[in-house]
Amino acid sequence: MKEKITVIKVGGKIVEEGASLAALLDRFAAIEGRKVLIHGGGRSATRIAEQLGIESKMVDGRRITDGETLKVVTMVYGGLVNKNIVAGLQARGVNALGLTGADCNIIKAHKRPVKSIDYGFVGDVECADGDMLSRLIEQGITPIVAPLTHDGKGNILNTNADTMAAETAKALAPIYDTTLIYCFELPGVMRNQEDADSLITTITCESYKQLLADGTISGGMIPKMENAFNAINNGVSKVIITKADAIEGTNGTHIIA
């Protein structure tokens, strides 16, 4: 029987504020067994960019990453946000190791081809190295992954954390019984965001089509759902979308293959 592993993705907002970060780290530290954390950091990047006089250009929630913006996200995601999480987890007895995709070559990507929009130094993930991650994890290490990859030619690439989480979970799935948890600000996918009782507890491939058609799922939730289905259709045992204060539980929306 495979050992269990929990892969958790948390958005920038949670890890960028002192109180919510501390609460998250307490909860993450309490999760038993093997685990991986993948984090965002977009709000800090926007703030630091602004302080440096660099304008943040977003298209459909994705950051246009020119050379100067790449420096900012490399600093903020790989340095400021990542290392504060690592130090905070070490203080809680978790042997955390901060990683970008470049470190140990764990996630390789290529620069997104220019079509209608030039996203700049943004990475489309090619593959995650589950064997390498597993070798680290079996040393008692907990990987903390920043949303940066590399192209193997010396360039760091700004990369969507949801995608990195799905690819990491997929890469670990042949080795571990893998649960992927996407944390965000809501208790899960809601029929009506104003109504706390409208949580959708399971979404199948079929019901997803319906939820798309009736507009229940739209905008930024669509790529998150695509990543969730990508994971569940490629060996990941469980995929759950839930609130950050529920990462240890099984509440939220379960994605079913």
Place this chain on the structure above:
Amino acid sequence: MKEKITVIKVGGKIVEEGASLAALLDRFAAIEGRKVLIHGGGRSATRIAEQLGIESKMVDGRRITDGETLKVVTMVYGGLVNKNIVAGLQARGVNALGLTGADCNIIKAHKRPVKSIDYGFVGDVECADGDMLSRLIEQGITPIVAPLTHDGKGNILNTNADTMAAETAKALAPIYDTTLIYCFELPGVMRNQEDADSLITTITCESYKQLLADGTISGGMIPKMENAFNAINNGVSKVIITKADAIEGTNGTHIIA
């Protein structure tokens, strides 16, 4: 017989300029066998701090690190400088892994006690974990260490890279036949910096006292020499001070126990 390992410390100037960084990475990649790189990044930190409107205060070449400055060095050393080196080495076939002292708890420190000067969030190294580093290295990984440690209570600490290099080499010395190379802008310790033929090829504990007394060694070279002797007196096989374009060789100044 122990396996050989080479621990190289390079200053900020070398890793912060594109051309000198590329040349360094070529040379570092060409070094055979196990290796560790420890880097600085002070010039970039000063530049980014300036752009963020944060004044850099230095005392005897050490940066006074208040809360805002700590964020800058965490971003710049742990993110910008470190991840660019890691990506550059991956492109050269080296399985690089960027680390601060917090990552895998490899180097723990405590906040420097306030005496005549309050250095702020500056770390005095307590210990480096040679066993943990060795477990990574034996996976084929090359650690790339940024000049940051942690206090085990959740705080990152700005830490002198020369000291981290000496402590890393000392921690590896029981496991490996360890060579420590300090790279800087000169061919080694010089009798006269203007005279390229005045390189001092060996310095012993005895001759060091003489060089201190006659003023040949002064200022910022004194802590570097103290670190060099700390290493050679604690199990490190070879300690060499040399120019960055000579890291593969045995030129430079050899420190003799």
